Structures are given as C-alpha cells and as structure tokens.
Amino acid sequence: MAECCTPLTTEPLTADQAEVLSRRFKALGDPVRLRLLSLIASHEGGEACVCELTVAFPLSGPTISHHLRVLREAGLIEGQRRGTWIYYRVLPDALQTLSQALHPAAALT
Amino acid sequence: MAECCTPLTTEPLTADQAEVLSRRFKALGDPVRLRLLSLIASHEGGEACVCELTVAFPLSGPTISHHLRVLREAGLIEGQRRGTWIYYRVLPDALQTLSQALHPAAALT
DNA sequence: CCCCTGTTTCGATAGCAGTCGATGCAGACC
DNA sequence: GGTCTGCATCGACTGCTATCGAAACAGGGG
DSSP states (O other): OOOOOOOOOOSOOOHHHHHHHHHHHHHHHHHHHHHHHHHHSSGGGEEEHHHHHHSSSSSOOHHHHHHHHHHHHHSSSEEETTTTTTEEEHHHHHHEEEEEHOOOOOOOO | OOOOEEEOOTTTTOOHHHHHHHHHHHHHHHHHHHHHHHHHHGGGGGGEEHHHTTSSSSSHHHHEEEEEEEHTTTTTTEEEETTTTEEEEHHHHHOOOOHHOOOOTOOOO
C-alpha cells in the first residue's frame, strides 16, 4: 500500500510512494474539487449534502458528481446515503498524510 | 495575491484561493514531478543538478525539463545556473503553505 | 403502483497534459 | 573561433480530463 509518513523532503520517494501521493494531489489539482473539499470539511458537522454542494457552483449536477467521484476514488472523502440525500464527509487521515508529506522538515541540520 | 494560511478545513475557500492552491497541487499531481521535488529537497545541500535528475528516470531530457518548468512556474522550485550546470532548489515557503492548507485542523471544537 | 426529486452513470466533445525528436542557446575547452 | 556538452524550447502526437445533455437508478409520497 506504500504508506508514507516521511516528509518527501527528507529522503527520495520511491516510484510506488510517488504514485500513491500523486494520485491524491492530482485530485486536489482542480479549483472546483478543492472548493468542494473545503465546503465539506468546513461545513457544520463535518459533512455536506450533494444538494448543498451543487448550488454552490455554476456547474451542472453531473459535473459536480464527477468531481465528487474523483475525490472519493482518491480516498479523500466518503459518501453516505441517508434517505433521499447523500452526505459527503472528509477523511482526515488522508489529509494528514498529504500534509505530513509536504512538511518542509526544517529539522534538516 | 490571495494568500491563504488558514486550513481549508476551517472555512470554505474562495474561488481565488482555490485557483492559487489548485495550481500548485496540480503541479504535484504527477508521480515524476513528485519524485523530482523529493530528489531535489532531499539532496545534499538542498539542491540538485539537472544532470542528476535526468538520469534518475527513464525519460528523455526534454520531458524532465518540462516537468521542472511546471514545478518552477508553480513556485515550488527555482533554478540557478552555475557554470555548465543548472541547480534546482526547493522553495520551502511554498511547501509550507500547502502543508498548512491541508492541516486537518482537528482543533475545530 | 406511478410519479417526483435527488444523484449517478453514459456518451460525446473540446481542451489540456505528458512524451518524444529536432532544434536552439549558453558555457567550457581545445 | 570552433566544437562539444548540458539544458531549454518548439512542434507534433497521443491519451486523459472537464464539461454537458440525456438517460438510468434510488427513495419518498401520493
């Protein structure tokens, strides 16, 4: 699974580690997805309904659904159906993994 | 310039902030670029020559040069010519900005 | 049971991104 | 000065991606 908690600044990434990380960073490499993630994460209760997300952008429903799927398949969010609506929630571990990977590791003497 | 030191988990990103951040994340969304960045950052002295980077991948010189340009234009690295060789160095502030943006902000009560 | 709403999936299209070979440019060395 | 090496840029090709409208699917309510 190539888990990586070591900052990429301390030692070179292996090809496998880079593959895993880049997959997630690529998911963040779109302004719409970044705002979707931010909307979900900062929403009350840590989760948001797709209907709330859709109205926040001048984009069609399928497009929002597509971006949510990209985020979901990158392991950054997960969805849960409750009755009529589907609620999305951020997976904090994924964010932390990325945040740690980018940590400048200023401790390099 | 839409600087953002607030984690995207605490409040929704504006469109401008998302534009700036996504530009950098997109640059990280490729395994080759991620490994290039890691190679540069973890290299002795914090900088690496292009010639060392090129031989680390089964890719052509122009392709490596292209990826370095993407990283450079994203503000993640900078290059400096010294004699025959060009040395690239990581800009730590950029990494820290991204790392902070992704911080899970577990402090949300 | 049928419809209505919310969400995803499908198919198509236009634009972007990764890769290469060829070429150009800047220093170094003879 | 000519040439050789290191690196960047150019032009082209291929594959991926963002977006949409149309259609399918899932629950809820009449």
